[in-house]
Amino acid sequence: MTAASPSAASRLTAGSGTPSLRHRLADRGIDRVLLLLVPGILFLLLLFVYPFLYGLQLSFSPQIDGGQALMNGYQGPLANYLYFFGDSYQRDTIWTTLVIGLPAALVNVLVSVPIAYRMRGRFRFKRTLTTLLVVPIALGTVLTADGLIEYLGPAGWLNKALVDFHVINEPLTLVHNYWGVFFSLVITGFPFAFLLVLSYLSGIDPNLERAASVMGAGWWERFRRVTLPLLVPGLAITFCMSFVLAFSVFPSANLVGDPSGTTRVISIAAYHAAFEQFDYSLGSATSMIMGAVMLAIIALVLGWRNTMFRGPAGGKG
Amino acid sequence: MAAAANVPADMAPAAPRRRFRPSGIAGWVVWGLVAFFFLNLFALIATVVLDSIATTWFGSWLPDDFTNHWYGDAWAEFNLSDILVVTAQVAVIVVVLSVLIGVPAAYALARRNFPGKSIITVLFLLPILIPPITYGIPLATVLYKVQLAGSITGVILANLVPTVPFVVLIMIPFIEQIDPKIESAARMCGASTVTIFLRILGPLMIPGMLAAAILVLVRTVGMFELTFLTSGPTSQTIVVVLYDAVFGAGIRAPQEVDAMAVVYTASMLVLLIIALRFVNPTQLVTRVGDR
Incomplete structure (x- = not known):
């Protein structure tokens, strides 16, 4: 920090020569205030970036001692990935997770739209309801x-009500299978x-809809031609976030699902490898695959979103 | 911020206040869906609460008789007082540390434009966007390697990963709306940097910091994945103990598990009621979508 010396400052006030390094940096926004960022960045580098890179590196060096990939005859740095995609018990977890996560996210977003559309204005119980x-x-x-x-189980209230009112004869199996996890994802x-x-x-200006109404558009046309196109970017973000939540389902897939069969989602596979078989290498590889699939879906949705209209009157996205 | 966010800016002042009254088939369908959702939700909660005070309950509409001894049993068997102390310790330390690390970073990001700012912003967004279970497994692996996993320190460190960026994200818009001229004026009047932070910015940032702190508290108490992956027998928070009680091996009266679940929900609801005094319901779920 020699540039901050008195001589540099006096040279600047004299108006001759180039400004000091400190002033030139300050012009670009770099000054001591940025030091405030240091703890946060160090923290994230240490506890987020480093573990991620460590996991990535670990996934390419299959575990010698008790490693699943080597035991199953896969060699080389890609052994974990080859094993994962070669073994249908592991590979199918991707499909299982998508089959649970995509419909759950889709239902959550699509059901939200009409309800939120009805409630977008002000009414008496809005705050209570939210x-x-x-x-x-x-x-x-x-x-x-x-x-x-307890509620959806064979002796729970729902099945009891349905049987007592003769809607069904046998209790429905709604937990410890696909539907249990699905309901859990919808509730949360x-x-x-x-x-x-x-x-x-x-965030959408209500005057746009009023203008459409003045021009003679009915409620469906107003929704279809005015509100919906403006809402699409926000819906894409909402879908992505709902999907990420649903895709990373872990506790409910174990508790209300069938964790060794129809709801063996990819997070269970990763946990099982890392902390039950103690093959940290395969566990990291599975986590990386999980992240990659998630990013691929998000990229698809956001890519599709970018083909839509994006204007200043859109949602807050 | 909280007060301003409560008032929806979507209706012109002249617009009449809409009545809470369904109209048309579409209206009835929509309200029916909402009612159906809440009906099931409350039946679900009621089942757990009723079972926790039931002597026996199987196959009938209501339990045979009521008792409160399951709470005492659960309290003793799971050492609930210890668990609650651990949970409170973890939550409070995470809140303090994430505010201490997050607020300065948010200040720098809100006030300065510098080369590479977008990269740093993405770095702060990623831990919120990526679900905990994805980065939790490599993180727990590293924590096991340095022998921090299993201790309260490990649980706190893991929980800080999403909460520090969360505080940054909440505080950036909050700091942006504080006029920088106030700081300049204080400096003109001779205030030192420390004085500006303590006497000028501090009081102005208190509401935002409170909102951030309470949201971090709620998220930490409810955070299952990271605590589950990094905790040991002495460092489990209540949500992890609850999971083990349901999923782990061993024979327990289901009423005891329900009693503990009710204790958990009750403490979460208390936190939420406090939280909702400071923040809008939308803020509890909005992570980055509401930029």
């Missing part, structure tokens, strides 16, 4: 799963999607 929607977030996945097992994911869609809808 507050109530936060309750599932307070429950968390574990209690939701616990409650689902719907409020999340709804509140996001509502905030995007509130």
